[in-house]
Amino acid sequence: MINIALPKGRLGEKVYKMFEKAGYPCPSIDDNNRKLIFENKEAGIRYFWVKPSDVAIYVERGAADLGVAGKDILLEYTPDVYELLDLNIGKCHMAVAAKTGFRDNTNKTLRVATKFKNIAQDFYRRRSRDIDVIKLNGSIELAPILNLSDVIVDIVETGTTLKENNLEAVETIIPISARLIANKASFKFKCSQIENICRKIKPQCP
Numbered sequence: 001m002i003n004i005a006l007p008k009g010r011l012g013e014k015v016y017k018m019f020e021k022a023g024y025p026c027p028s029i030d031d032n033n034r035k036l037i038f039e040n041k042e043a044g045i046r047y048f049w050v051k052p053s054d055v056a057i058y059v060e061r062g063a064a065d066l067g068v069a070g071k072d073i074l075l076e077y078t079p080d081v082y083e084l085l086d087l088n089i090g091k092c093h094m095a096v097a098a099k100t101g102f103r104d105n106t107n108k109t110l111r112v113a114t115k116f117k118n119i120a121q122d123f124y125r126r127r128s129r130d131i132d133v134i135k136l137n138g139s140i141e142l143a144p145i146l147n148l149s150d151v152i153v154d155i156v157e158t159g160t161t162l163k164e165n166n167l168e169a170v171e172t173i174i175p176i177s178a179r180l181i182a183n184k185a186s187f188k189f190k191c192s193q194i195e196n197i198c199r200k201i202k203p204q205c206p
């Protein structure tokens with residue numbers, strides 16, 4: 001049996017279709033279906049639905065053999081897992097954004113609001129720029145508007161949220177997409193089953 005942790009929400013919708021196409025039927029989770037575990041004995045697969053930011057923890061600790069997580073989560077939490085495939089879905093990028101016309105005053109510590117504390121710190125450390133990180137859990141775009149921060153480090157997909165809040169991307173930090181990840185011990189001991197799954201999913205990731 002292979003245990004797979006899948007992300008709920010926007011990414012999950014795309015992922016479950018991918019597994020279905022690969023021949024591993026997988027029901028989506030929604031308001032009508034709150035069952036968090038689904039087992040397909042014939043296919044030898046058990047899916048768990050978890051919060052996107054928790055997938056890597058399930059996989060790292062072996063509660064799941066495989067999982068799907070955004071590269072943002074892997075960069076932020078650096079879990080000790082194998083990255084097997086770039087699934088080429090959930091594509092977006094991590095960017096620095098600020099109020100339109102913002103100019104960085106390098107004499108002052110830069111206030112950076114973000115969900116991604118480590119990514120932000122690494123980015124500015126490489127530039128030797130002093131920052132004060134303000135950790136938020138959502139609606140990050142509000143921070144510069146309310147003068148809680150000078151800039152934000154956040155995910156940009158279509159750019160709509162920035163635009164509708166009169167912000168603009170100042171710089172791209174890194175492109176993001178979803179990755180198939182594996183627990184290190186599972187990869188060793190369930191190698192053939194895991195390779196089988198990868199082989200069937202790979203043609204869908206151009």
Ligand SMILES: Nc1ncnc2c1ncn2[C@@H]1O[C@H](COP(=O)(O)OP(=O)(O)OP(=O)(O)O)[C@@H](O)[C@H]1O
Pocket residue numbers: 007008009010011051052053054069070071072073090091092155156157158176177178
């Ligand atoms: N517009 C977007 N906003 C956020 N994440 C996106 C977007 N587009 C693609 N992604 C990818 O989808 C993943 C899941 O995003 P989603 O917004 O569903 O999770 P979340 O609600 O932020 O997760 P959590 O509740 O665990 O913090 C992200 O980790 C990222 O890799």
Ligand SMILES: O=P(O)(O)OC[C@H]1O[C@H](OP(=O)(O)OP(=O)(O)O)[C@H](O)[C@@H]1O
Pocket residue numbers: 137138139140141154155156157158159160161162
């Ligand atoms: O470029 P866009 O297509 O507008 O997408 C980017 C927005 O989506 C994400 O927010 P999310 O919807 O996850 O909300 P939250 O972070 O405020 O909870 C992200 O944090 C941005 O705010």
